[in-house]
Amino acid sequence: MSGNLYVVGLGPGNSEMLTEQACKALADADVLCGYTVYVELVRPLFPEKETYTTAMRGEMDRCRWALETAAQGKNVALVCSGDAGVYGMASPVLELAGAYPQVSVEVVPGVTAALSGAAVLGAPLGHDFCVISLSDLLTPWALIEKRLQCAALGDFSLCLYNPASHKRKDHLQRAVDILLKAGKEKDTPCATVRNIARPGQEAQFYTLEALRSAPVDMFTTVFIGSSTTRQEGPWLITPRGYRNA
Amino acid sequence: MSGNLYVVGLGPGNSEMLTEQACKALADADVLCGYTVYVELVRPLFPEKETYTTAMRGEMDRCRWALETAAQGKNVALVCSGDAGVYGMASPVLELAGAYPQVSVEVVPGVTAALSGAAVLGAPLGHDFCVISLSDLLTPWALIEKRLQCAALGDFSLCLYNPASHKRKDHLQRAVDILLKAGKEKDTPCATVRNIARPGQEAQFYTLEALRSAPVDMFTTVFIGSSTTRQEGPWLITPRGYRNA
Structure with missing residues (x-):
């Protein structure tokens, strides 16, 4: 049995x-x-x-x-x-x-952290979005790079997992550079959430340009807006539709 | 108060x-x-x-x-x-x-249905993925089309929400045509889940080519694999890494 x-x-x-x-x-x-x-x-x-x-x-x-x-x-x-x-x-x-x-x-x-982290921030994933891991332990970096480019070209909101580890300190910086080069605006609203739903939970807001040097670790989830995402007070909001955009 | x-x-x-x-x-x-x-x-x-x-x-x-x-x-x-x-x-x-x-x-x-539907199918979203709604009520179809193209170019797994409604019968067919034209293989493993976690829950497996004429409605969530996704028995699996791919 x-x-x-x-x-x-x-x-x-x-x-x-x-x-x-x-x-x-x-x-x-x-x-x-x-x-x-x-x-x-x-x-x-x-x-x-x-x-x-x-x-x-x-x-x-x-x-x-x-x-x-x-x-x-x-x-x-x-x-x-x-x-x-x-x-x-x-x-x-x-x-x-x-x-x-x-x-x-x-x-x-x-x-998953895309949802629990988004709830802390409000609604950054309120419209179409991509989830991408920046860990290249099991994935060639070239594929991660291509996916970041495509996410930027498609004007998706992004949620990034594994933005850094002990050995990979600069992956978020490299990812931001790829997104900027692929056309995302420097002032795109972004945020990080660390220790989601755990003691020491912490949210920080950035522009995409500033996100480049944000402190992140393996307990951090990163959110990057689409062209319609905006910050309003303590919230990051991606509207569901374009009627009022 | x-x-x-x-x-x-x-x-x-x-x-x-x-x-x-x-x-x-x-x-x-x-x-x-x-x-x-x-x-x-x-x-x-x-x-x-x-x-x-x-x-x-x-x-x-x-x-x-x-x-x-x-x-x-x-x-x-x-x-x-x-x-x-x-x-x-x-x-x-x-x-x-x-x-x-x-x-x-x-x-x-x-x-969300991307996660609950994926659990029914096994692990179709086990690696990087995109979530896209096919409803053009609040989103211009041209943007939906661009996002589908970018998802295909980035070799993401996809989860599609709102594949059809009473008024929009052919959106899934149009989406599949866009994905095929953007380079996704005809035999990419796909599946639909209807009435997730409700009475009458039903999963169906397709190739991408066959998905084009799959019966879908507003209670259906659609999953489309990446190039590494495969069907094994009753499961749709996207491996987490490329080490053994």
């Missing part, structure tokens, strides 16, 4: 942003599995549960462990921050799941 | 996909306000609450009513499906909120 494998998006890291579906999946699991920091976020809700944690880079091992354990009959919740499908664990799990046809996999969505 | 105005994303329409933060905002509200269909979704959770509902097109009136009512001291929850910020009510409310400085506005994020 095989178990279920739930791939669960926890939202930004505050249990208030869990969905009820995610809570039920965690409650139904025999074991909570994931990157240590994320498992610690939900462990207080289920202090009695078995846990299996791995360091940040052990992702494929974690997926295999979760599938093996479910195949042996346990219900497993593999947790990730934000949404399970947006730079999350759903795709690596499903890439391996074909070898475990007896395991029932369910992807449980969550509030 | 003014009230609070919560702009609340309900998720796809099943109370299981509400976040706890959204539940708390609804519980704290004196009145639930919104498009009739969405208010009816949550009324069973709070049968005693006052409600104010308007037809689909009465959006600016609804925003003004919500701000006026909060200014008079009531706590108001303005509800929308999915996320409050993605083609939702956050941006029209905030466009008007400057005239009501005494009202405290809070945007409460939710699981």
Whole structure:
């Protein structure tokens, strides 16, 4: 008798942003599995549960462990921050799941940082938008560059994930230079949100030109407006339509 | 003494996909306000609450009513499906909120159809993606066309909202033609999800060429892969990285 494998998006890291579906999946699991920091976020809700944690880079091992354990009959919740499908664990799990046809996999969505960060700022993603990661660990920088150019040419609002890490200090600066060169205006309203829905949450507003030297780290999500985005008091607003633009 | 105005994303329409933060905002509200269909979704959770509902097109009136009512001291929850910020009510409310400085506005994020639909399909948005609405009610078709072209040139995965309505039957067909002309492959894996997380939920898989004549309506969300997206059994997967692509 095989178990279920739930791939669960926890939202930004505050249990208030869990969905009820995610809570039920965690409650139904025999074991909570994931990157240590994320498992610690939900462990207080289920202090009695078995846990299996791995360091940040052990992702494929974690997926295999979760599938093996479910195949042996346990219900497993593999947790990730934000949404399970947006730079999350759903795709690596499903890439391996074909070898475990007896395991029932369910992807449980969550509030990704594009949405939780946007809510802090108001409505920067109120119209068409792109989500792009600036991490070149698994993606050639040339492709990231092409996508930034296309996002600028299409006048999308942008949400950027992974704007920096210990090893990549200048990716946001390079991204801004690409966007400016591709035609985005220097005074395009932008903002960063750090530690979304966690202690020390902080929003900062910038022009695109100033964003170039904004302090960002791996806990920061970056928002860049379209040509219709404007800042009004504490809010960044991209109107839904062009009727009144 | 003014009230609070919560702009609340309900998720796809099943109370299981509400976040706890959204539940708390609804519980704290004196009145639930919104498009009739969405208010009816949550009324069973709070049968005693006052409600104010308007037809689909009465959006600016609804925003003004919500701000006026909060200014008079009531706590108001303005509800929308999915996320409050993605083609939702956050941006029209905030466009008007400057005239009501005494009202405290809070945007409460939710699981938008891009995420809830993607979870049904597996992980079609596992890497960089664009969200584009095909509704030209408030957006010139020329801009929609430009964004589709840029999304194709950037090899993004796409999630399309509003692929059709009673009056606009051929927008998906036109969108597919634009994507093909801009260089997307005919056999790019695609899918539609209808009635996400509601009775009658249905997923269908297509090639991009076949998507051209897929049956879609206003309850359908459309997913179009990048060049790395593949279908494996019942799943649509966009790998997170290119290491193994």
